Amino acid sequence: MSRxxxxxxxxxxxxxxxxxxxxxxxxxxxxxxxxTMSPEEVVxxxxxxxxxxxxxxxxxxxxKWSFLAKPEGVERHLVCNADExxxxxxxxxxxxxxxxxxxxxxMITSSYALGARRSYIYIRGEFMYVLRILEKAIAEAYANGMxxxxxxxxxxxxxxxxTPGGGAYICGEETALLESLEGKRGNPRMKPPFPAVxxxxxxxxxxxxxxxxxxxVPIVNEGGEAYAKIGIERSTGTKLISASGxxxxxxxxxxxxxxxxxxxxxxxxxxxGVANGKKLKACIPGGSSVPILPHYLVTxxxxxxxxLMTYESLADGGFASGSMLGSGGFIVFDEDQCIxxxxxxxxxxxxxESCGQCSPCREGTGWMEKVL
Amino acid sequence: xxxxxIDDVEIEVAPGTTIxxxxxxxxxxxxxxxxxxxxxxxxxxxKCRTCLVEVAAGSTADPRPMPKLVASCSTPVMDGMIVKxxxxxxxxxxxxxxxxxxxxNHPLDCxxxxxxxxxxxxxxxxxxxxxxxxxxxxxxTFSPIDIGNKIKLHxxxxxxxxxxxxxxxxxxxSRVHGVMHRGEHAEISTYIENAIDNDxxxxxxxxxxxxxxTDKTFRFKSRVWFLKPYEAECACNKCSGKAVVWMFGNEIxxxxxxxxxxxxxxxxxxKTAWICNDCRFDKKDPSNWTLIGPRKIDRHSVISxxxxxxxxxxxxxxxx
Ligand SMILES: Cc1cc2nc3c(=O)[nH]c(=O)nc-3n(C[C@H](O)[C@H](O)[C@H](O)COP(=O)(O)O)c2cc1C
Ligand code: SF4
Ligand code: FES
Numbered sequence: 129m130s131r132x133x134x135x136x137x138x139x140x141x142x143x144x145x146x147x148x149x150x151x152x153x154x155x156x157x158x159x160x161x162x163x164t165m166s167p168e169e170v171v172x173x174x175x176x177x178x179x180x181x182x183x184x185x186x187x188x189x190x191x192k193w194s195f196l197a198k199p200e201g202v203e204r205h206l207v208c209n210a211d212e213x214x215x216x217x218x219x220x221x222x223x224x225x226x227x228x229x230x231x232x233x234x235m236i237t238s239s240y241a242l243g244a245r246r247s248y249i250y251i252r253g254e255f256m257y258v259l260r261i262l263e264k265a266i267a268e269a270y271a272n273g274m275x276x277x278x279x280x281x282x283x284x285x286x287x288x289x290x291t292p293g294g295g296a297y298i299c300g301e302e303t304a305l306l307e308s309l310e311g312k313r314g315n316p317r318m319k320p321p322f323p324a325v326x327x328x329x330x331x332x333x334x335x336x337x338x339x340x341x342x343x344x345v346p347i348v349n350e351g352g353e354a355y356a357k358i359g360i361e362r363s364t365g366t367k368l369i370s371a372s373g374x375x376x377x378x379x380x381x382x383x384x385x386x387x388x389x390x391x392x393x394x395x396x397x398x399x400x401g402v403a404n405g406k407k408l409k410a411c412i413p414g415g416s417s418v419p420i421l422p423h424y425l426v427t428x429x430x431x432x433x434x435x436l437m438t439y440e441s442l443a444d445g446g447f448a449s450g451s452m453l454g455s456g457g458f459i460v461f462d463e464d465q466c467i468x469x470x471x472x473x474x475x476x477x478x479x480x481e482s483c484g485q486c487s488p489c490r491e492g493t494g495w496m497e498k499v500l
Numbered sequence: 501x502x503x504x505x506i507d508d509v510e511i512e513v514a515p516g517t518t519i520x521x522x523x524x525x526x527x528x529x530x531x532x533x534x535x536x537x538x539x540x541x542x543x544x545x546x547k548c549r550t551c552l553v554e555v556a557a558g559s560t561a562d563p564r565p566m567p568k569l570v571a572s573c574s575t576p577v578m579d580g581m582i583v584k585x586x587x588x589x590x591x592x593x594x595x596x597x598x599x600x601x602x603x604x605n606h607p608l609d610c611x612x613x614x615x616x617x618x619x620x621x622x623x624x625x626x627x628x629x630x631x632x633x634x635x636x637x638x639x640x641t642f643s644p645i646d647i648g649n650k651i652k653l654h655x656x657x658x659x660x661x662x663x664x665x666x667x668x669x670x671x672x673x674s675r676v677h678g679v680m681h682r683g684e685h686a687e688i689s690t691y692i693e694n695a696i697d698n699d700x701x702x703x704x705x706x707x708x709x710x711x712x713x714t715d716k717t718f719r720f721k722s723r724v725w726f727l728k729p730y731e732a733e734c735a736c737n738k739c740s741g742k743a744v745v746w747m748f749g750n751e752i753x754x755x756x757x758x759x760x761x762x763x764x765x766x767x768x769x770x771k772t773a774w775i776c777n778d779c780r781f782d783k784k785d786p787s788n789w790t791l792i793g794p795r796k797i798d799r800h801s802v803i804s805x806x807x808x809x810x811x812x813x814x815x816x817x818x819x820x
Binding site for chain 1: 543545546547548549550574576597598601602604605635637638640659660662678679681682683684685686
């Protein structure tokens, strides 16, 4: 059974309250970072941890943080991407709903590392009830001196704001998210300049996924090196996987990266196999935007080696015979499912959600839907 | 200055220059086509993807090729970068794909479109398009609407380049002209179909690469290739008064700004020579203007007659 660094306490009664969360070791990373570490040291730990962005692209978080421009006298921001709209992905919602204080704790520690004094959580518009949970938790954090002026007597001030989006998939793309946060139409911006140089309100900004920010908590508590020991190669630490489709036990799982796909689908501690004794037909391992794998490429790569739940192994074979870990939206199809119908369903989604700026996507997704 | 090689031509440009602008500095036929980028309008580019090029080497420091084709209008050059445009088979195929996408919803109503003969999509279609369409599904359709009493919008023809939005952004403080809806349903519109009440709104017509925004004082009056363009000047207290008047005999049929070979309004005396609505729509009497001389048009398809006939003879592959 994998170690759980993030959702260990998710089912503890009352864990959404500050008091219970604190009793279970919550906010230790804030104490440790603000009282005993410099911001640079926190960044260094995150670099050592090898943590890669959990929003889909897998870009090393420590490296992203070190790219943040730090001009004198200019405000910086941390923005948490809680827009989670990729079909098949629902781990951020689970994390925020069950452990709102974990995200807030991660936001404080990460904002401290980046020198941000005003940070934002941009949450998907459809998650209104989660927004309420977060708002309540933020108010508790303020009341207990974890947010606001002079946090824990360290002299560090931080304000945290949570804002709902209008419910558009494209607003999960980081620059579209920033546009939307500024109150504009959520169209992606031209890059360069990258958000690290010119982001929210033109200030240097880091955008990170909910899970990436939450992972900073165990990294600071246990040290980057300890975190990096979990996993294989450049896939370190644990990852939340949203398992859905024809499985005996779908749901959100925290796995150690490096677990075999075979074990994840069929293992007793995980999904326990395909539902109703059916055969596996195909699997989309990382959310609707990654390539689909036919059954013979799910547990083995084209070269015949075991397929593992890592960034590298799932991508083995490229677009020809591989896929991607993406955001961890693991969708399983049994032998009765129609792949054409499913592809049409996704095509319809992308046609509906295309922002319409670039011609290949605007015209192409619409055409795809009509052809299917 | 940094060195960049485009289609085997080496040039030196200032750091921060985009690949497209570097190519324009080199000039000639290695310049990628641009349907949305407009050098005089901040914020344009990166949308149509017609300017895609292949980067065979990223820079001297990191000579790896870029895996995907990049939009040349929004990718800055690096020292030692090697770019392929017309020498790249991939660019040729993909640009054909982009043209196909742009034509998915664009009506082939050139015979009744005022833009025919000076339409960038027409040019692009000739150069990179296919003679047949593979699209059999339904097209999105809109009825033409008025944007004020002088401008007509044919949304069916719009390729959503956002250039007119960039013009409008300069003219008004709050956004009254922009894009509504998303994806395939996106459409250009003005706030409750209002006119943009501004003396320079007519410039949207000049930046529109296709026949989506047209001049109501000229609509259906003549094909552009029957008209003779003259460089002309008038005393105007709103704009520079430097324009092109399009004449048939002694009659002025329309007035436009002076545009360069990329279809962009020229810079005259360090200023972009946008013209005002008075000059564009109201001064149709030859006595308003001092004619300077005939205007040479060196790019546009049907105006520079016969260009494509010979081109296709030499390259039969172009008409598939
Ligand atoms: C169309 C599109 C949708 C995206 N949606 C999300 C999303 O819902 N949540 C998310 O965290 N990242 C999303 N991303 C990725 C973000 O742009 C960005 O890479 C990510 O938030 C960075 O955080 P990370 O480095 O912590 O992963 C999306 C990207 C694209 C292109
Ligand atoms: S109306 Fe013309 S200028 Fe405006 S977006 Fe459409 S094609 Fe571009
Ligand atoms: S000109 Fe570069 S994308 Fe349109």
